[in-house]
Amino acid sequence: MTGQLSTIAVSPTMEPAYSPGLTGSGPAAKILGIATATPPNSYSQAELIDIFGVTDERIRSVFLNSAIERRSLTLPERAPDGTMHQESQGELLRKHRSTAIDMGSRAISAVLGRTGYDLDDVGYLTCVTTTGFLTPGLSARIIAELGLSVHTSRLDVVGMGCNAGLNGLNAVAGWARAHPGRVAVMLCVEACSAAYVFDGTMRTSVVNSLFGDGAAAVAIRAVPYDEPEVAEPGVTGPEVLKFASCLIPDAIDAMRYDWDDEAGKFSFYLDRDVPYVVGAHAELIVNRLLTGTGLRRSDIAHWIVHSGGKKVIDSVAVNLGLTRHDVRHTVTVLRDYGNLSSGSFLFSLRRLLDEGVVVPGDLGVLMTMGPGSTIETALVRY
Template sequence: MTTANSGPRPTIVGFGTATPVNSYSQREMLDLFAIEDPKVRSVFLNSAIERRYLVLPPELPDGTRATETQGGLLAKHKAHGIRIGAQALETALKRSGFALSDIGYLGCVSTTGLLTPGFSALLIKELGLPTSTSRLDVVGMGCNAGLNALNAVASWSMANPGRLAVMVCAEVCSAAYVFDGTMRTAVVNSLFGDGAAAVAMVTGPSQEESAEDSPLPAGTVLKFASRIIPDAVDAMRYDWDDEQGKFSFYLDRDVPYVVGAHAEGVVDRLLDGTGLRRGDIDHWLVHSGGKKVIDSVKVNLGLSPHAVRHTTGVLRDYGNLSSGSFLFSYERLMEEGRVRRGDYGVLMTMGPGSTIETALVQW
């Protein structure tokens, strides 16, 4: 096959995920917050989600949960984002055989809180990374942002062959919750979970031999393709809620159909010039955006339930993890042991803009 850029391409040499300690079933969430509205309960119980890892508000003496201020939510985003982000990064490095001191570039992604300085600077301090580490913070791009950042990290990797570049997606979605009893917030509160994911990338031979050889094939990133849908720019967004004194996330009910209708075009553009057809793709790792989103993409791309088994499995076990969801699926695929050298895979994320991002990978 051919790609737009010849020469060595960046390879994923390590990956890792992390979550908070506590997880909750959808029914447990309804009971914890004493939600009786049948419409809201139906949203939770028909979400195709069984459990989610969450950092819930502190429990009060009467058994109810404290009301978190916007400041408290931002503090939660920072504290737990650093914790799970660091854990995911350390796991990725362990799998790669590299050390923290080898990192030359750190790209961090988050949409669940605003920080200045961002997670890149905070993780450099927390983990004692080299102070010469080049860095990037991708903030506010939503669930598609993992592939936007991966594109930037891959570009740095190609420009600096042999050096280690890493990406960390740290999302504390429970820091973006508003509990006001409306269907708008119920949809968000029923869907998103907390989690972090990381990848380590190298282009060409490394400057130092890795500490251990990975038994898993490494995925080389060949190409990216993007599609933004300006007509749906307001379909996913943060609004400021004066009454609650918090940011409130909004999801339009037509998002699944908008995304699905444009999925075919962006995948065809991704494969254009490669000599590949959709039938040549061995593995599909689609963002776990929600049951209707997955179904819409599956129908429009002609994918079988088996092709998106990891996408649906991650949704079932974690909920929508925003920017890092596709990497949870990547981890499951690699641990499954079915990937063979020479296989092709498509990574796909969707989010505000509205946007679809894709990447072509070969193992």
């Protein structure tokens, strides 16, 4: 199965780059490269209005004023009467499995190829997804599909939502630091078209107007202290220095994925106040992330914020005092792909690295948000 594939390789610096108060003990985990993959079919919002059979002008407006131009989706064939086939929950789960394995395998193969590593070099694999449930998990399926070592340590992060990419990165970075010199891979793969319900309501239409299918893989390695320094050309990938989390219990049901009795399948729900709840807590969590580092917000050169939607991006930017330039990659990923859930921030980070403006030593903040309601952050140094 073919589709869009995009990669960028970033060269690891060979210095320990340990800073007291930031990385703790041991060498810092470093991002070596990022690769992304999507399904073969991409649709404009206008095309999707037709495919979904949207006639309500209010819902049409939601699609056309979403700041999204195109999304990659895996959609069923149309029924004989021209309407879209209504997939059962079983069909959706099978689509999640096949689409996730396809996109995920391509993304992992690409990131290893571009960073010069082989499948046998991978010692740890974390797979992050929310758009379907598998037992055995996606990590086992990917290991079998790609032929990774059967001794690969693995973790499946399931059901945490759009914030989960940074939860997974925390685990992968911790494993890499505990095993200097070995390669760890995180895969965020979301078949959001396997989580759609079409009932004509505003609730489901908001979801159907926003999310897209996509996968992003990142390779991480901690450089042993005794490894000789090797000069590498170009901009290096960031070291992962620190994480901070914030759960907002008062908004625990504001974003949820639960069973819809009428539809007979799982359905995602987004509260209209989500952007404002997230924005109101953005400053709190960033201040916590920087506590003890001696850094101020003005020291952060690059911001990568989850492409959660136009209102979410605007709310976070206003509350943190970010400019349109600061969130340019967040905005363009939303425009070109929609909300890709857990992998969105890696699509944006890849664009930043590809842009060629990062200066070694620059500091950055990665921010994701999702059900809980939860905000996750990471401090990185390029």
